[in-house]
Amino acid sequence: MTGRGLVVxxxxxxxxxxxxxxxxxxxxxxxxxxxxxxPPYKPLLVWAGKNALSIRVNFNNYAFLFTDSLYIHAFLNxxxxxxxxxxxxxxxxxxxAYGIARATPKLRNILLLLVILPFWTSLLLRVxxxxxxxxxxxxxxxxxxxxxxIHEPLTMLYTPFAMYVGxxxxxxxxxxxxxxxxxxxxxxxxxxxxxxxxxxxWQAFYKITLPLSRNGVLAGSMLxxxxxxxxFVIPALLGGPNALMIGRVLWDEFFSxxxxxxxxxxxxxxxxxxxxxxxxxxxxxxxxxxxxx
Amino acid sequence: MNQRPSYLIVTCLAxxxxxxxxxxxxxxxxxFNASKLVTVWDSAxxxxxxxxxxxxxxxxILDAAWISLKVAxxxxxxSVILGTLAGFGLARFSHFRGRFTLNAMTTAPLVxxxxxxxxxxxxxxxxxxxxxGWPAGRGITTMTxxxxxxxxxxxxxxxNSRMSTFDTALEEAAMDLGARPFxxxxxxxxxxxxxxxxxxxxxxxxxxxxxxxxxxxxSGPGSSTLPMVVxxxxxxxxxxxxxxxxxxxxxxVSLMIIGVSLWMARAAKLDKAAAQG
Numbered sequence: 253m254t255g256r257g258l259v260v261x262x263x264x265x266x267x268x269x270x271x272x273x274x275x276x277x278x279x280x281x282x283x284x285x286x287x288x289x290x291p292p293y294k295p296l297l298v299w300a301g302k303n304a305l306s307i308r309v310n311f312n313n314y315a316f317l318f319t320d321s322l323y324i325h326a327f328l329n330x331x332x333x334x335x336x337x338x339x340x341x342x343x344x345x346x347x348x349a350y351g352i353a354r355a356t357p358k359l360r361n362i363l364l365l366l367v368i369l370p371f372w373t374s375l376l377l378r379v380x381x382x383x384x385x386x387x388x389x390x391x392x393x394x395x396x397x398x399x400x401x402i403h404e405p406l407t408m409l410y411t412p413f414a415m416y417v418g419x420x421x422x423x424x425x426x427x428x429x430x431x432x433x434x435x436x437x438x439x440x441x442x443x444x445x446x447x448x449x450x451x452x453x454w455q456a457f458y459k460i461t462l463p464l465s466r467n468g469v470l471a472g473s474m475l476x477x478x479x480x481x482x483x484f485v486i487p488a489l490l491g492g493p494n495a496l497m498i499g500r501v502l503w504d505e506f507f508s509x510x511x512x513x514x515x516x517x518x519x520x521x522x523x524x525x526x527x528x529x530x531x532x533x534x535x536x537x538x539x540x541x542x543x544x545x
Numbered sequence: 546m547n548q549r550p551s552y553l554i555v556t557c558l559a560x561x562x563x564x565x566x567x568x569x570x571x572x573x574x575x576x577f578n579a580s581k582l583v584t585v586w587d588s589a590x591x592x593x594x595x596x597x598x599x600x601x602x603x604x605x606i607l608d609a610a611w612i613s614l615k616v617a618x619x620x621x622x623x624s625v626i627l628g629t630l631a632g633f634g635l636a637r638f639s640h641f642r643g644r645f646t647l648n649a650m651t652t653a654p655l656v657x658x659x660x661x662x663x664x665x666x667x668x669x670x671x672x673x674x675x676x677x678g679w680p681a682g683r684g685i686t687t688m689t690x691x692x693x694x695x696x697x698x699x700x701x702x703x704x705n706s707r708m709s710t711f712d713t714a715l716e717e718a719a720m721d722l723g724a725r726p727f728x729x730x731x732x733x734x735x736x737x738x739x740x741x742x743x744x745x746x747x748x749x750x751x752x753x754x755x756x757x758x759x760x761x762x763x764s765g766p767g768s769s770t771l772p773m774v775v776x777x778x779x780x781x782x783x784x785x786x787x788x789x790x791x792x793x794x795x796x797x798v799s800l801m802i803i804g805v806s807l808w809m810a811r812a813a814k815l816d817k818a819a820a821q822g
Contacts, residue, residue, distance in 0.1 A: 482658020
């Protein structure tokens with residue numbers, strides 16, 4: 253083995269063992285029978301009789317997921333929630349990233365720091381903060397009552413609204429940072445040229461800035477959409493008992509029902525759903541870094 | 546290029562930052578509130594430090610924080626080594642077998658939903674225990690391995706992007722002058738990418754310190770981390786002690802980030818001055 257090989261071998265083998273092999277095991281267990289044992293599944297390979305090794309593959313877990321409407325609903329709802337959250341992140345995050353990219357260099361660094369700071373603070377604690385803001389006797393209701401805008405406290409906590417607020421709030425920095433990195437490289441003289449040639453500012457934005465920042469928007473959107481589909485903490489804390497998200501279903505199957513094979517089947521289906529988006533993200537990233545050099 | 550900022554953009558920025566910071570500020574304010582109701586301000590007895598006192602005497606939280614600290618430090622150090630090797634390899638060797646796979650394996654953990662990573666790692670540990678008897682049960686070891694697996698992906702990205710922006714001429718010059726690749730790495734490359742490695746270490750530490758989902762899957766009895774204890778408390782309702790914990794976290798993180806960015810700005814200035822002089 254060469255020196256080069258040695259450098260990459262260690263991380264390569266680590267990821268192979270702890271990132272790739274586990275998925276093979278999840279796939280295997282998703283085909284196993286549930287069992288009242290430790291661990292709670294039956295082996296896939298069984299010695300049948302003397303020398304015959306029989307493989308007992310069964311699709312029961314998958315069939316179960318497709319017959320019980322709970323799971324299909326959870327999948328569809330997760331995709332819907334993640335999609336809407338991504339759109340809201342674009343609407344809030346684009347003007348912010350644009351504003352930061354066009355600020356003076358000194359101000360830009362401060363604003364960037366302010367975007368990064370929440371990203372470094374515990375997600376759990378920041379989601380927790382919204383409970384205090386949204387609950388019936390929470391800060392928002394108290395302020396609105398005090399201002400006389402409402403006379404009864406609004407029910408906001410444990411509603412889909414709370415869940416959207418939580419997801420957008422938590423993932424907004426993930427959208428802003430890649431988009432900012434893209435906009436920062438933009439040649440703003442193009443806009444001046446367009447205006448000199450008679451474009452209105454909005455037209456120039458629509459025809460020049462937006463198409464040029466396409467990769468930044470895509471990369472940011474993927475960083476919001478993909479993890480949001482499988483999000484567990486936010487629906488569990490803000491969404492209330494009816495917030496049907498697939499990450500939560502997987503969690504409950506695993507921890508409450510101890511149905512490891514069913515949880516594995518959910519994970520495999522979720523993965524099949526998300527892998528195309530992950531590949532898309534990687535190709536966008538590759539294009540983006542190729543463009544810089 | 547810095548034209549007059551439009552009012553629309555300034556308004557958007559103001560609202561956006563208010564949205565990001567009001568929840569954090571509310572926790573800081575209410576951490577000094579005397580009332581147990583958390584969001585109802587008890588002006589007769591506030592501000593008070595009584596919840597700070599009670600947090601620092603809460604044995605369950607302190608034990609969990611100690612476990613989290615151990616896992617986070619080992620994780621950060623381990624993933625910095627693995628991530629630097631991977632980032633270095635990806636940035637400097639343009640062709641090697643498995644480059645595509647390594648690239649994919651270091652990008653995927655960044656977006657993989659945590660429930661999938663957590664479940665798959667747990668099933669791996671269970672299968673390994675059945676097969677080779679190691680790891681015996683779940684606990685700090687399994688959690689640390691799990692954290693390193695996703696943290697190293699972040700370190701790889703940071704190191705890789707830093708490596709791609711600096712001039713290879715320095716390394717080539719050292720090689721031309723007869724330095725061995727090993728020496729070039731430690732004398733030239735490492736000092737240049739050190740800021741990236743430091744940010745990687747801090748980020749890996751934070752990711753581990755904050756992680757709830759993957760820890761819940763891979764921890765064992767008696768090894769509850771701080772986020773796991775916080776989560777079970779929060780599920781039962783808001784608690785003033787959590788506000789205190791959040792305030793302390795935000796304070797430490799802010800000081801750390803401001804400190805590191807000031808230090809990096811100074812280093813960049815010195816670099817510039819050296820290049821010009």
